[in-house]
Amino acid sequence: MHTSTIQRLEELAETRADALDRLIRSDALAHSADRAADHGATGDVLILEDHNFAQTYWALADALGEEPAPRVLVRQRSYAQARDLHALISNEAPDAIHLLKIAGLTAEGQRDHATLAVSGFLRTHGFAGALALGRLPKSHGALHDWAHDLTLSAPEATLILGGNTKHMNRTFNDTLERSFTQVRGLRGKGKHRCLLASGARTAVEVGTGEDRCEADTPGHLRGFGGVFSGAKADRGGHLLATAAVDYLRHADHGQRVLDLGCGNGSVTRQVLDEAPAGVVRRVVATDVDADAVRSAAANLSDPRVTVTWDAAAADLPDSSVDLVLLNPPFHEGTRIDLTLVRPLLDAARRVLAPGGTLLLVHNSHARYRTQVQERFEHVDQVTRDSTFTVLRAR
Structure with missing residues (x-):
């Protein structure tokens, strides 16, 4: 045999x-x-x-x-x-x-x-x-x-x-x-x-x-292996988290949040540190990268957070999330690939409850807006700096 x-x-x-x-x-x-x-x-x-x-x-x-x-x-x-x-x-x-x-x-x-x-x-x-x-x-x-x-x-x-x-x-x-x-x-x-x-x-x-786990002040993040941004908060992720906090200041209490492609967890950590008390009920931080999951688990001790190793949040039920935060990858090895966002956008649309919101950050030179508009009816720009743009989709 x-x-x-x-x-x-x-x-x-x-x-x-x-x-x-x-x-x-x-x-x-x-x-x-x-x-x-x-x-x-x-x-x-x-x-x-x-x-x-x-x-x-x-x-x-x-x-x-x-x-x-x-x-x-x-x-x-x-x-x-x-x-x-x-x-x-x-x-x-x-x-x-x-x-x-x-x-x-x-x-x-x-x-x-x-x-x-x-x-x-x-x-x-x-x-x-x-x-x-x-x-x-x-x-x-x-x-x-x-x-x-x-x-x-x-x-x-x-x-x-x-x-x-x-x-x-x-x-x-x-x-x-x-x-x-x-x-x-x-x-x-x-x-x-x-x-x-x-x-x-x-x-x-x-x-x-x-x-292997450098301390970054403030925040004292840890980064294992080849996780994106290592033990530091990514600049685009910081802009995304700031936009999310602004959004949550006007949101109903009990928000269910998905950090889709969570990396080292810095976005979720900033959101939980700065959002008004009671607004966030739970966060699922998920990533396809094992090193990201290890890092996020080390950086996110808040009992409201669940960190999972998953592909495009496949384990989450449909219509189970109020807010999706997305800082998508755009490199496949050393090659730039702007199509890597597609399964993540599809996942965001699937898991968002009616009336839910996606906040996405991207390098401003990368043309993501068309791909977002193919999947969401209402898309607008929330903020932009010299390098990054944050889009909101509903």
Whole structure:
């Protein structure tokens, strides 16, 4: 039975893999072979940010060929990707689903916020492996987060991360060297190259992890991993929150608020700090990004707030919110994409109760108004500064 499943997984991997996936795979196999010759098998494997799912398919195929079969642990920042990966393996390779562990999800595919961080994820599942691999993140905060947690939870593990050579520079080595004693570039191929990091620094050298969570005064925000704006309040978000407070001064008491794409939670925090008492009954702060959810949860201790890892507020019922606050993303990696707002606008329209209001902030040069007008009858500009514009839609 496993033979057909292995073949299916390998076919899926080959179909989805790109040139960078193949280089990461090649370098990881070479490292594993060298390690096996000296120390035996690598055991469990940790995969970080598997956008194409190819690394997961390959790793599960490898695992099914071993006895006993090691586990494949995958950490995706995106809830949508984590959910889709779980569904694909459940449907395409059910024989392998028991070997797959996904950060932030239970074995049944339900959310588990306690395992969103790499450290909590590895600790919960008792990671017993010597290899972690994935794509080099564009954020040094995310890279340090991964390296720090891996060296504390699995000090014997080696980390292999691949990226486009033109986007790589010495600063990535420097970030990895905060957690590892040995960092080196491997032989590149075409446009791509991998970095290999090994030799965990001691806990004293690495620190407790608090250096990942800068304090910003006033407010003392915390930012984990690659969360947008880190530990600081975003300027556009600040303008949005100020507009929301002005709106709430004239609103009925008991408002149900959705912070859609909450980031580090700074917008919700400002609104709750400055809005009149009794006006806000509850806030749902939700984001597709695991690092955003971790950060928002650390910054929002108010009992009126629920922080959730979700895709476009899919878990919220229709017509269940009075006010939606939206500071939408407009980058897909390094590429500007103004269409990323569409599912969020659709979600805002779905969850708003009759008479409800959307407040949206955007860079003034980005033409969002037409997209908003396609979904809402009444759209007007609330405020604008030298960089950002806040729209109101009803």
